[in-house]
Amino acid sequence: xxxxxxxxxxxxxxxxNSPIAxxxxxxxxxxxxxxxxxxxxxERTNERIQSGQFHFRKPENKxxxx
Numbered sequence: 001x002x003x004x005x006x007x008x009x010x011x012x013x014x015x016x017n018s019p020i021a022x023x024x025x026x027x028x029x030x031x032x033x034x035x036x037x038x039x040x041x042x043e044r045t046n047e048r049i050q051s052g053q054f055h056f057r058k059p060e061n062k063x064x065x066x
Contacts, residue, residue: 016059
């Protein structure tokens, strides 16, 4: 199966039976990102986290009093 990276527009081929290929076929909202773009984004995100300027906006777990 041929796929195209959404960031760098590089075309790669992946196995038809791989979990990524099945996810892309069955759920069109999912997009493909090549490994080099994925590594670059995760590396820069980790740099921002360690700089102290990056804040996670996680939802607060509120306990329900029933």
